[in-house]
Amino acid sequence: MNSNDLLKSHGLRVTAQRSLIINIFQDFGYAVSNKDILDKLPKDFDRVTLYRTLKSFEDKGLLHVIPDPEGEAKYALCNHDHTHAHGHDHSHAHFKCTQCHKVICLPDHHEPQVKIPSGYTLDKVIALATGTCDQCS
Amino acid sequence: MNSNDLLKSHGLRVTAQRSLIINIFQDFGYAVSNKDILDKLPKDFDRVTLYRTLKSFEDKGLLHVIPDPEGEAKYALCNHDHTHAHGHDHSHAHFKCTQCHKVICLPDHHEPQVKIPSGYTLDKVIALATGTCDQCS
DNA sequence: CTGTGTGCAAACACTTTGCAGGTGT
DNA sequence: ACACCTGCAAAGTGTTTGCACACAG
Numbered sequence: 665m666n667s668n669d670l671l672k673s674h675g676l677r678v679t680a681q682r683s684l685i686i687n688i689f690q691d692f693g694y695a696v697s698n699k700d701i702l703d704k705l706p707k708d709f710d711r712v713t714l715y716r717t718l719k720s721f722e723d724k725g726l727l728h729v730i731p732d733p734e735g736e737a738k739y740a741l742c743n744h745d746h747t748h749a750h751g752h753d754h755s756h757a758h759f760k761c762t763q764c765h766k767v768i769c770l771p772d773h774h775e776p777q778v779k780i781p782s783g784y785t786l787d788k789v790i791a792l793a794t795g796t797c798d799q800c801s
Numbered sequence: 802m803n804s805n806d807l808l809k810s811h812g813l814r815v816t817a818q819r820s821l822i823i824n825i826f827q828d829f830g831y832a833v834s835n836k837d838i839l840d841k842l843p844k845d846f847d848r849v850t851l852y853r854t855l856k857s858f859e860d861k862g863l864l865h866v867i868p869d870p871e872g873e874a875k876y877a878l879c880n881h882d883h884t885h886a887h888g889h890d891h892s893h894a895h896f897k898c899t900q901c902h903k904v905i906c907l908p909d910h911h912e913p914q915v916k917i918p919s920g921y922t923l924d925k926v927i928a929l930a931t932g933t934c935d936q937c938s
Numbered sequence: 939c940t941g942t943g944t945g946c947a948a949a950c951a952c953t954t955t956g957c958a959g960g961t962g963t
Numbered sequence: 964a965c966a967c968c969t970g971c972a973a974a975g976t977g978t979t980t981g982c983a984c985a986c987a988g
Contacts, residue, residue, distance in 0.1 A: 677942060677987055698977090710945050715978065717943090731868035733927050757915050762924060770917065777914040778894050778928050780907065783935030787899060790870050791915050791928040798920030814962055814967060835952095847970050852953065854968090943986075950979070961968070 670741075674724040681709070685717055686741070695730050695738035695758065695767035730758045730767060733792060740769050757791040763800035807878075811861040818846070822854055823878070832867050832875035832895065832904035867895045867904060870929060877906050894928040900937035 667686035671678045688704045689696070702714060718739060721727045730738045740758075757770040776791035804823035808815050825841045826833070839851060855876060858864045867875045877895075894907040913928035 679943065679987075681944075711977090712946080712979080713944055720943090729870060731870045731929070733866065733868045759917060759921065770915070776926070776928055778907070778930045780896060780930060780932070781935070783938065784896065785933045785938055786930055787932040789913070789928055789930045791913055791926055792868075793915045793917060793923055793926045795917070795924040796922045798918070801920065801922055816962075816968065818969075848952090849954085849971080850969055857968095940988090941986105942988095944984085946982095946984105948980085950977105952975100952977075954975070955973085956971105958971095959969085961966105963964105963966090 670726065674721075674726045676720060676724055676726070681713055682717055684709075685714070685721075689727070689739070689741045695740035695769060697732075697736045697738050699736065701739075728756070730769070730792065731790070732760065732767065738767050740767075755789040755791075757789075757793060759793045759795065759797070761797040761800055762794055763796055766797065768797070807863065811858075811863045813857060813861055813863070818850055819854060821846075822851070822858075826864070826876075826878045832877035832906060834869075834873045834875050836873065838876075865893070867906070867929070868927070869897065869904065875904050877904070892926040892928075894926075894930060896930045896932065896934070898934040898937055899931055900933055903934065905934070 665673075667683040667690075668678050670686060671682055676682065684705065685701060688701055691704075692700070698714065698718065701718075702709070702711065705714070718727070722729060722739075725742060727739050727741050730740060732738055738758075755775045757776045758767055759770055760767045770793075776789045778786070778789050778791075780786050802810075804820040804827075805815050807823060808819055813819065821842065822838060825838055828841075829837070835851065835855065838855075839846070839848065842851070855864070859866060859876075862879060864876050864878050867877060869875055892912045894913045895904055896907055897904045907930075913926045915923070915926050915928075917923050
């Protein structure tokens, strides 16, 4: 989907800055940090706009945040259609390659499994796996 | 184990500030953020000392860091003996209760499982599960 | 036209660094 | 005695807020 349609379908206005940011996400193809994006943006791009843009993208479910144990949080576009009626909060797993440091979002059928003690109920699981990706092994 | 022995056994010097911080961790009994600790410390406690203390505790393996998707990173004492010869980096799962917001560190036999695509090799997995704990359900 | 988005400046919050003096072993 | 730890000040970095103007719908 192109950037304009992505924006419209999430109830966001189409502006040059937003399209730019979406294109950068798509070019990367994997999860990136705030800084990664800023580096690809024209050097006079306003930092505040980036903060606000990422926040509204997140609010509207256009992207999601991946916490990274050793490093800053990463953002990724939600291509896998999060429009289930019952909320956008299903389990998710991400994979970080220790060689190339890329973070990818694993497909939904690779949902993480965790056993929890009795008396507890499980809602969702967010997992970050590390290892070597197919390119680097 | 008392705070002094914990410090000594990790090659750290025993000081009033460090014992204080360890006691706070033990009082909480679950994973807490930098701010949680600071709030329990005397109001004139130096923030810089806390930063440095947490860092050296982490370096020495006395505590570990839990990334939190919605919130700041949390720290937890490593009671389950991380002194395997082959590094402290095994998989770990943590559980955050959506009611009371406590974060606990799940026992080692609850290691998270993730299936990864072929061509990839898996090193370790860090998982954060959310749901309801036994106290809140 | 109206509400949203942008850019700038400034405020704010968080973290790190340098250094002098204090403390544990 | 020596290395490590602490506290203060200051610098550095990252993030948020307020406001005036621009722009998409």
